[in-house]
Amino acid sequence: MGELQLTTEIDKNSGFCFGVISAITKAENTLESNNNLYCLGEIVHNDEEIKRLEQKGLTIITKTELETISNKTVLFRAHGEPPSSYEVAHRNNNTIIDASCPIILKLQQIVKKSYNNKENIYIFGKRNHPEIIAINGQIDNKAFVFERLEELDLKKIPPKITLYSQTTQSLEKFRIIVKTLIEAGIVVDVKDTICRQVSNREPNLIEFCKRFNKIIFIAGTNSSNGKVLYNICKKINEDTHYVSSPEQIQKEWFNRKDKVGICGGTSTPMWLMKKTEETILSF
Ligand code: SF4
Secondary structure, three states: OOOOOOEEEEEOOOOOHHHHHHHHHHHHHHHHOOOOEEEEEOOOHHHHHHEEEEHHOOOEEEHHHHHHOOOOEEEEEOOOOHHHHHHHHHHHOOEEHHHOOOOHHHHHHHHHHHHOOOOEEEEEEEEHHHEEEHHHHHOOOOOOEEHHHOOOOOOOOEEEEEEEEEEOOOHHHHHHHHHHHOOOOOEEEEEOOOHHHHHHHHHHHHHHHHOOOOEEOOOOOOHHHHHHHHHHHHHOOOOOOEEEOOHHHHHHHOOOOEEEEEEOOOOOOOOHHHHHEEEEEEE
């Protein structure tokens, strides 16, 4: 124990969701026999985990770079991909390892069905998020994607819409949007497509955060799920710090004998939370 005599606990409910675990397992299994695996976009929004997999031979490529490779093996990550990515990969004779999360594939299927039924599709999510690009790509980008309620002009919305959500959005915000639309007289076919791997963490995390006087939340800088969960922690415990690596943790944040809770997003590996704990205990 370090001079500050801190005590720590790691949230057992934090860490990778099964979609991400399955994508990483697919990558690791492939890398055992083929140390030349390409992944379109970051396999997980966690810099440390990416470094670990890169050391095993994984190369992260962009969509533009995908156009330039041929006869290689390319992994499509849990977020899913629009049809154009499959076309480009196949055109150049690449082998695809499809690690799209089954929940996201199902969401893509039902959105396609809505599109074929000529429904007015609205998606609560981030326009530039890969999951949304993949979903909207299934339907010629015809969905109206919005990030905030304020972006909706209630007077211009069609009288009947079908409302979806990005899987990692906040359930609370989604419910407020539904309520507002219904109160405005719009008929809403609500497709609650928020992933419970994420939303079930909220009540657990709230209870966890109440038990400590400091919270260290660790997740990658690009993790949208990380940001949602961090905001929940911050609401409960003002003394919550967001870091993406243990090196960013500062000794000055702590007082003697602080009880420190360590938690993370669905893209945070358990080994990283353990490393975080070691760093804190050394203070
Ligand atoms: S958060 Fe849910 S939908 Fe997204 S990858 Fe994980 S399991 Fe799949």
